[in-house]
């Protein structure tokens with residue numbers, strides 16, 4: 001006889017004290033493991049990567065060093081960094097087969113969808129694809145970190161009828177990406193801005209995309225499958241695509257004098273969410289956003305024109321949002337708000353913003369995969385069943 005379940009029939013979901021089901025939609029504040037990778041104090045605007053403050057890393061370090069820190073759990077010595085950097089430079093080229101694939105991917109596709117396909121294909125071509133050892137994972141990670149910028153830059157140029165620009169072994173990782181992408185040698189401000197952007201996006205604890213990579217890795221699946229999953233999760237507008245949406249929002253507003261009216265019409269009325277604002281963990285200003293904001297200012301002042309215009313819109317929008325009921329609810333500026341303007345200031349088209357996030361975050365994803373799988377346990381949550389059981393199966397001929 002069809003019926004609903006009694007609570008004791010799924011006792012594992014029931015709180016013994018209250019008798020209510022234990023449901024944590026969004027797995028908020030659930031710790032899935034112990035970690036030494038990243039600590040976020042969301043109430044006091046603090047972020048530490050392997051114990052180092054994000055401010056120190058952004059000011060004093062470089063992407064290669066932070067990537068090493070994430071993968072090898074310590075800051076490198078001079079020779080360790082040089083060796084790691086050499087490996088990255090050697091691995092920047094992408095196989096001709098992959099270049100051909102990039103030529104054949106529709107040029108109007110979302111760049112994140114291209115990246116998902118290209119990384120998956122790179123996995124097919126990887127000489128160590130069947131090596132699932134930890135050493136094998138390190139070599140694959142270095143290869144992927146090195147090649148993702150080349151993939152993105154090549155696709156951008158090919159889909160815009162421009163010749164790809166080959167990697168320049170004399171340039172650092174982030175600088176070389178900007179060079180391959182724009183075809184121009186970055187100046188000092190651009191070099192520092194792109195390198196800082198790469199550092200700021202390397203790692204951010206057990207967010208949706210990191211969790212996706214770890215879930216996949218926990219099944220003992222391969223490294224590339226895990227990263228492809230991470231790219232898929234990052235691509236959502238509630239996560240990594242928010243910087244794309246933030247820029248679209250600034251463009252939609254169009255001019256500084258329209259900001260107040262737009263905010264009232266769409267945000268205060270709750271018709272839209274303010275993109276680049278709010279965070280599951282931060283109830284204060286995202287410390288990365290503060291650093292991006294300074295680079296946005298420098299680039300806007302230096303570039304003038306449209307970037308300065310957008311910067312002005314973002315500045316006013318942030319000012320009223322921080323004085324609005326949003327801030328009272330703990331909804332503050334997140335990193336994607338100001339990174340959008342930094343990317344625009346560096347000449348990156350809006351639909352490519354999230355690819356930059358991915359090519360940096362692959363380092364953090366890898367650190368989490370390595371850490372979680374050291375003492376692996378498959379990730380397998382439960383659901384509280386509210387449907388019916390013991391329904392009579394009626395053959396299709398009798399269902400009408």
Ligand code: ACO
Nearest residue numbers: 237238239240242273274275276277278279280331334336
């Ligand atoms: N604008 C307006 N209201 C917001 C915003 C926002 N940006 N963020 C949260 N809220 C409101 C919600 O409407 C909800 O209001 P209610 O209580 O009246 O229903 C309340 O705050 C709680 O929102 P949730 O969605 O439950 O918060 P959650 O922690 O699940 O979401 C998220 C976090 C997805 C980041 C959210 O703040 C958001 O959508 N922000 C905009 C997108 C964005 O910028 N994402 C980037 C995040 S950072 C990153 O991934 C790099």
